[in-house]
Amino acid sequence: MSAPANRREKRIAAEEAGALIARALADGDLLAIGGLFKQGRPMALVREVIRLGRRDLKLVSSPGSGFDVDLLIAAGCVAETFLPAVTLEDRMCPAFRGAVEAGTLTAHCVDALSIIGGLLAAANGVPFQPVAAWKGSDVPAHNPLVAPIQCPFTGAALYATRAIRPKLALLHAQEADVYGNVRHLATMTYADQLIARAAETVIVSVDRIVPPDEIVARPRETSIPCIYVDAVVEIPYGAHPTGSFPLYSIDEAHIEHYADLAEAARRGVDGARDRLADYIAAQVHASPRQEDYIARAGGAARMRALEDEAATL
């Protein structure tokens, strides 16, 4: 038996993504972002959030975040973060650091297990997840997601971490079919599956749409089944400047360029705030179409170089 012929697609056009995000995510809502650090971040969709002018967002992600979170903060979209580590790995995130130090951003003190435990609890449909691995750290005492509990079997003292149910999840993967079956080709998929199972609405950008039969041919490789996905949108290089392996690598120079601008702005260097605003105006607001964004980001030649780097790993 093949699939019903008149089945509805979950594919939407890139131009429709903004409207869908607008419906799913209000000011002040909890937004979840997939990927980790500089890999698999749904950057095109994140830029859409900035273009929509969302304010006071709460952010959660897999436990390591960097560029996209910093950009959202620099663009003024974020009020609170539930992010264990916020770093560009070889340097700090300037907008994050600056906003916390200025008191304009509440960076909640959370760790990987409270975030993963919270997403797992939501995915499991239970109100909390037990955690028993926080000895000695100051983090749990300051973590707003955490409460002490006792094991009903052993009497041992441990913690409960609260279920986390994001209003909207934005994810990026390499492939999907038009029905919303998503397939990561990357080796590392981090918390993307958990986030998809935990969130109320899930939108996934993919570098390419593949025929449904290619998905059915290898069902165990479907990383996020269609039942968890509300929409897929084909956006080539949709993760740039983060990497989408094995298709294209991380554009470190682009991220570095942004970080230099944002760090100068944080330090109050003359004119630096304007230069950062110009970057956001050009890269985000003036480039609603991915083709325009890619052209500004170095065009086909730059993308080819990132593809070549990914191919030689």
Next chain:
Amino acid sequence: MSAPANRREKRIAAEEAGALIARALADGDLLAIGGLFKQGRPMALVREVIRLGRRDLKLVSSPGSGFDVDLLIAAGCVAETFLPAVTLEDRMCPAFRGAVEAGTLTAHCVDALSIIGGLLAAANGVPFQPVAAWKGSDVPAHNPLVAPIQCPFTGAALYATRAIRPKLALLHAQEADVYGNVRHLATMTYADQLIARAAETVIVSVDRIVPPDEIVARPRETSIPCIYVDAVVEIPYGAHPTGSFPLYSIDEAHIEHYADLAEAARRGVDGARDRLADYIAAQVHASPRQEDYIARAGGAARMRALEDEAATL
């Protein structure tokens, strides 16, 4: 970089499996069995347990069990079961039913969520897993793995189910490398990964060993990484008479033949106990080598038929 040249193998010879099981599993221990119902059951390893003459075992498995569990009970190896459903699907498991009704077997009243929750808790390294989906059923009140708890955030009443840490897990998959990286080719893998992460010792039979580079070529398809595996043993048709898809299908006739013998024995039909004992003597005790077992089970022709059925699904 390639793997170190002098790395130890986790592959053992089929003849060594019995000794390893003997070391890992004592009388009275909790044994976990992989697969579900008639697929992916580690039958050759289960027969090894019977040949060792283990007694008073406690059994846990993924939530649906049948043929192998019934055989272990018929062979006198089992004292307690923690198995939600025990059935051959189109008929009941005769030895299980007979032993419970005769009072020689304690069949604990458990369900899928207490078993999966317990394995998940053990895999997670926490003492229990919250469950909030048992409204109205008589099962939780009789389930020895369960205790009532309260959510520390909402005050809601729910349950905790106790971590389950099997002494030994026996699993079957289609492929592994010599270092113990296991790859299921089957679509359904049930609770095999969870069991592997929960158990103290893990032995996996596979239909074939593949070169390490074939594993490295597709790392996301490694279903059970070597770090959870103590030994892999190549046993062609090691799941027979259960299925090992996509390689070979379920030998329903074989299972039916056993069930007829066991059902007659349960009913006390004249001579039926002897015929069941003869079956176990021939299929298990007289066939320690898989080649002998397969020859008795119909040989190459029968295996070919099961392979053909699997290929046409």
Next chain:
Amino acid sequence: MSLDCTPAELQAVYLSRDLEDGELGAAGASAAIPMAAILLARLTHAPNLQIAGEMFVNPRPRRLWNSMLDDRALGACEASETFLELFGHSHRGLDFFFHNGMQVDARGNINLHFVGGTLERPKMRGPGAANISYAAMSKRFYICTTVHSPRTFVEKVDFVTSPGFLDGPESMKAAGLKGGPRFCITPLAVMDFDPATLRMRLKSVHAWSSIEEVAAKTGFALGIPSDVPITPPPTARELELLRGTVDPEGLLRS
């Protein structure tokens, strides 16, 4: 209209009509009739019906099998899951699920554990149940049995494996239960539940049976409304799709 169908075929067709487009549901072990119902619904009126909740997503079997829970029964599918994901589905519930039972009682409670004696020392031990949560957590479920006898349909089950309407409206409220069985279909009849008492009553009788036969083969006082129609038979198109596409080997005819 065709009356030339088996009880199992009628059950599958009748169930299929109640499944709505866009819903998500599944069946468990020993589920040829429910599987046929789901597949048929997707071919007739519910192309967006999603089959999920039992470790696979939208299987495409070439033929029907007795189980939904092995690779044989999938043929192919869009994604596979494990019991880990099933844990979550069990808490969120599905739109619909199917149950059969060793005992089914007047309020649709289901017993798969034991009959007679005690749980520890039963007169007859049943198979137990893998998942007892879909009955409580899903929006609705169907009871679909392959037998209709006084031993199966009893006033009160010896043990509630999966809850129907427990002891009625009060006890449902106390247990925090919504949902529950929509109707029960057997080889003889369709029975639904009186909204006030939540007791089973006759809804329609299959063409080959009678009110008297159903009442006699039901082990409790079945409510009999004044007007009991004949269960509507499959249409020609339904039978054609069922036999030509869903069940080409005739599992439901055997």
Next chain:
Amino acid sequence: MSLDCTPAELQAVYLSRDLEDGELGAAGASAAIPMAAILLARLTHAPNLQIAGEMFVNPRPRRLWNSMLDDRALGACEASETFLELFGHSHRGLDFFFHNGMQVDARGNINLHFVGGTLERPKMRGPGAANISYAAMSKRFYICTTVHSPRTFVEKVDFVTSPGFLDGPESMKAAGLKGGPRFCITPLAVMDFDPATLRMRLKSVHAWSSIEEVAAKTGFALGIPSDVPITPPPTARELELLRGTVDPEGLLRS
């Protein structure tokens, strides 16, 4: 014996020698030196060392990268995991792990959250830490920093992100902690911990530094034993494997 190596290379080689065959461990973000140590150990004396706990199993990178946490840094690997499995590893702990720190104190406690002010309104906000559990749950960990300054090495951290030996033996007992930091290696020296007080003390000084320099650049009263040897340099074979196989592009030389 070769002295012609960078501090980072010496750190990697020194760490590699302490990793034992058959152990299982990993490093997190910004971990070029630990990754080099692990890969080198597998080539020299620990072919059965397993690299796992951070969502991949036994990576085979063609070169070193600054992170261990993206596909670039893996090259290839035997299996991939997700944060779900990391949740379990974090509770069971590894044989060894590596930490760096914005602040490291006299008892090896690590601060990555803030310096000065309060957590809510810090003078300087750090990146935080993804996983705070490996320090407490693993058999041991190493502190490996790329700077050695009085700002980094302080008497008492402003915030304990990941615990070292807390306030010493009593507080370790109260917190139920075992394990802890084995030693700390910086570009200038190796420091371990006095078993009685669990305070940091000088163990060896790298050839290019001196006891005086280390003491001056440490922001607390570092224990100085009477006999402080020079940190043993890499052997020719170690350097050859490090440069030829582990780090052919010379990330640790830049």
